Amino acid sequence: MSAPDLERINDQVIGWRRSIHAHPELGFQEHATSELVERELTRAGVATQRVARTGIVGLIEGARPGKTLALRADMDALPLQERSGEPFASVVPDIMHACGHDAHTAMLLGAAVSLAPQRSQIAGNIKFIFQPAEEGPGGAKPMIEAGVLENPHVDAAVMIHVLPLLPAGVIGWRTGPMMASADEFRLEILGRGGHAASPHLGVDTIPVAAEIVSALQRIASREIDPLESVVLSIGTIKGGYRTNIIADKTEIAGTVRCFNESLRATIPDRIARIARGICDAHGARCELSYELGYPSVCNDTRLANLVADIARQTGEVREVVELPAPRMGAEDFAFFAQLVPGCMLRLGVAPPGLEDPPMLHSPEFRLEESSLRAGVAVFRELALRLPSVL
Ligand SMILES: [Zn+2]
């Protein structure tokens, strides 16, 4: 592809990104976004399919046989009032692209549209997965259930997520754990109500809840190998009516995050054992409900090394850095990476000159648009080179 053609694509990517940014849509409501993606892919001659309501899959079949690579972008926004000050800020009240999914969609679309005339240089197939609802309730799983990893069978999946902690144009990678699993629990503690002046006639769930909250902290600090990472945070505690009433019911709820899937499976029993033990000691009862969310993202070692090598040889990339540690956030790309070798890359988007750039999910979040060139270039190089070495 000639340099002027690539320049035109990069300009288009900025245009798409701004248009998507100004018109953000929540999970499974990405109607205008997926229509834009579908329209541009069709115009470029890329075969498309609608999957999982608002999801779109584009397929380029290379001229020569080879493996199938899936490149994935998410399309949904967050329920947040934008305060970025950008001229193309959201025109929709209380909805904002604060996680950069507008950039992910535009970069992948730019790669797909620019690769369409280059079929003769592609060995194998490239599947472009535009996924709904990453921020919840999750679009990866329904896309997989609808068969997105088959026909043709996907041999590897790669995604890029922007990160304001890295300078613009820098690619971050690592092997092994990349993002944590994220599960939620709710614990209802049941006692006996009565007058607060006669606590001995009731079973007060407030002090029972207080004991449980502090005891649960000892799962991470005393029960689990200190070299493993587990976060258990109580986000809400709700109980009681007024100062002179014994609370017959208190509910605590929280999130649990870790990287090790076998350790993850032991956490519900640990919470239940501690909560029941404390309730028993005080004559209360409890009911635990535990909801498994996204699994952890683990980058396949061989694939991640291949991807990093290709990124290092990609012209627009400023630098490829190995990330020192995973992050405790979650990503439903995990469902793809559980079934096929997966690799999640980070793209630095910090605006130059800002010492403390606003983070993802902040109403002030903004990104350095020139960094999107590196994302498009990496997607393109991976499509041209990865399927023949998988
Ligand atoms: Zn997010």
Ligand SMILES: [Zn+2]
């Ligand atoms: Zn995100």
